Amino acid sequence: MALYNRSRQKPPRQQQRKQRRPLPLQDTPPIDLEVINSHWPPVEDFSRETPEQHEERLAHEHEAKRINDEIDAQIEIEKSERRKRRPDLRIILLGQAESGKSTILRNFQLKYAPTAFHAEEEAWRAVIDLNLIRSVTFLLNLLEEGSVLVPLRRLTDDLRRLRVSLSPLRRIEESLSRFISSDHPRRASGNGFSNNLAALTTERAFEVCVRSGSRWKSFFKGAGGGAAVSRASAQGYEELQNARRVIEACREDIVALWNHPAVRASLAEQSVSLEFQSGFFLDAVDRIAAPGYEPSPADILKARIQTVGVEEYPLRMEIGKAGEYNRSLLWSIIDVGGSRALRAAWLPYFDDVNMLLFIAPVSAFNQTLIEDRSVNRLWDSFLLWKSLCVHKLLKKATFVLLLNKYDLLDAKLRSGIQFRRFVTSYKDRPNKMDSVLHYLKGKFSAIYQQDPENTQPLHVHVTCATDSNSTSIVLARIREVIHTANFKKANLL
Numbered sequence: 294m295a296l297y298n299r300s301r302q303k304p305p306r307q308q309q310r311k312q313r314r315p316l317p318l319q320d321t322p323p324i325d326l327e328v329i330n331s332h333w334p335p336v337e338d339f340s341r342e343t344p345e346q347h348e349e350r351l352a353h354e355h356e357a358k359r360i361n362d363e364i365d366a367q368i369e370i371e372k373s374e375r376r377k378r379r380p381d382l383r384i385i386l387l388g389q390a391e392s393g394k395s396t397i398l399r400n401f402q403l404k405y406a407p408t409a410f411h412a413e414e415e416a417w418r419a420v421i422d423l424n425l426i427r428s429v430t431f432l433l434n435l436l437e438e439g440s441v442l443v444p445l446r447r448l449t450d451d452l453r454r455l456r457v458s459l460s461p462l463r464r465i466e467e468s469l470s471r472f473i474s475s476d477h478p479r480r481a482s483g484n485g486f487s488n489n490l491a492a493l494t495t496e497r498a499f500e501v502c503v504r505s506g507s508r509w510k511s512f513f514k515g516a517g518g519g520a521a522v523s524r525a526s527a528q529g530y531e532e533l534q535n536a537r538r539v540i541e542a543c544r545e546d547i548v549a550l551w552n553h554p555a556v557r558a559s560l561a562e563q564s565v566s567l568e569f570q571s572g573f574f575l576d577a578v579d580r581i582a583a584p585g586y587e588p589s590p591a592d593i594l595k596a597r598i599q600t601v602g603v604e605e606y607p608l609r610m611e612i613g614k615a616g617e618y619n620r621s622l623l624w625s626i627i628d629v630g631g632s633r634a635l636r637a638a639w640l641p642y643f644d645d646v647n648m649l650l651f652i653a654p655v656s657a658f659n660q661t662l663i664e665d666r667s668v669n670r671l672w673d674s675f676l677l678w679k680s681l682c683v684h685k686l687l688k689k690a691t692f693v694l695l696l697n698k699y700d701l702l703d704a705k706l707r708s709g710i711q712f713r714r715f716v717t718s719y720k721d722r723p724n725k726m727d728s729v730l731h732y733l734k735g736k737f738s739a740i741y742q743q744d745p746e747n748t749q750p751l752h753v754h755v756t757c758a759t760d761s762n763s764t765s766i767v768l769a770r771i772r773e774v775i776h777t778a779n780f781k782k783a784n785l786l
């Protein structure tokens with residue numbers, strides 16, 4: 294029966310258009326409202342059929358049934374595919390740029406889907422190489438004529454030699470950038486190597502940008518070999534191998550440049566701490582530029598690549614204690630680009646998220662936004678948090694707040710930077726990490742509790758996302774929250 298309806302429901306496009314055109318009033322055929330609830334299609338009278346017509350009709354019905362069964366089977370396959378793809382749980386990672394969202398995502402992958410995590414090591418090696426080269430070319434730029442940090446007159450012969458011997462790295466930087474962020478061959482926001490002090494005091498001098506979280510990795514999947522590798526991929530792979538050879542050849546000179554007393558003195562004079570910058574690998578050159586280098590999980594967590602856009606990462610749980618999972622769970626983790634211009638793209642993903650993980654980088658109290666130099670980064674985090682806490686579409690989601698980068702907060706406070714200088718309401722509380730964290734936790738929690746619709750408890754954790762061991766404990770607690778509080782009720786776990 295359905296087949297007649299279906300074939301009638303799908304007339305060719307032209308016909309559809311014709312049918313939609315309204316009939317002139319006087320031509321409108323009469324309607325019989327009695328048939329609305331009667332049989333459809335209407336029962337037909339075949340009593341006057343000839344044997345030929347009968348045969349023809351049966352053949353036609355047989356063929357129509359075959360097509361109908363085929364369509365039904367296809368719909369069933371699609372439904373079951375969709376069911377397979379639909380995650381058991383959706384988590385969204387939110388926070389300003391460089392708060393650590395993608396690093397938290399990598400921790401999730403490392404803990405719960407290690408095979409997938411390790412399969413991407415080669416792609417991450419290219420990012421680490423690029424992060425390293427950008428640090429080196431940053432230092433090389435200091436040696437250029439007119440640099441505010443190392444005036445040319447102070448360049449000794451050994452520095453001049455290093456400038457020449459390391460110059461091939463500039464070309465390598467170009468080719469690596471091309472592969473990793475083909476849309477953005479140079480750094481994204483012009484904040485990179487200007488050697489201007491405002492840029493240096495941020496953590497974003499070595500920015501590498503990627504349009505969408507995982508597409509760039511697919512290049513590396515096919516690049517290493519196999520008959521089906523395209524010519525472009527093979528050529529790209531060759532270039533990557535070449536980049537690697539140049540880095541290895543430059544290893545000693547990179548170490549010499551980084552350890553050069555004149556370079557260090559100049560950086561110190563200007564209070565530039567490259568160690569606080571994201572994607573800083575200069576202190577590990579010996580290991581990273583060695584032949585056969587394979588990135589460790591810690592290296593991958595330290596690598597910096599800016600997310601531009603929104604991407605959902607399926608996370609199929611691979612591990613767990615025996616009997617812990619009664620089936621293989623599929624989580625979906627949504628990672629977003631955090632800078633202000635990218636936040637409008639978040640909204641369509643709020644609808645059916647089960648959990649919101651907000652990442653606030655507590656070390657950012659003395660920094661301003663790259664996108665708006667007049668805004669303190671900590672202030673921006675609070676504004677963002679406030680807007681999410683009252684967001685109508687997020688009322689069903691469990692809120693988890695991660696006070697991230699406590700290691701950098703600690704280092705800054707220990708180096709003598711006064712928290713109260715940047716957050717005046719902190720007044721004369723101790724300039725100690727625990728006290729600052731306690732203060733910030735209180736402020737974030739108060740904002741959450743201000744909205745009477747936020748009835749679920751807020752879960753707060755202090756994290757250092759580059760430390761997989763401590764983060765793993767936090768992730769286990771988050772999983773516990775998922776397990777016990779909300780989703781158990783819905784039989785999701």
Ligand SMILES: Nc1nc2c(ncn2[C@@H]2O[C@H](COP(=O)(O)OP(=O)(O)OP(=O)(O)O)[C@@H](O)[C@H]2O)c(=O)[nH]1
Binds near residue numbers: 630631698700757
């Ligand atoms: N020292 C330290 N570095 C961290 C921590 N968390 C993240 N990072 C580093 O900070 C940099 C930025 O982290 P990302 O995860 O890329 O930041 P994001 O929030 O995804 O940024 P966008 O993609 O621009 O929105 C990376 O180099 C990380 O390795 C932390 O707790 N401590």
Ligand SMILES: [Mg+2]
Binds near residue numbers: 395599600
């Ligand atoms: Mg990111």
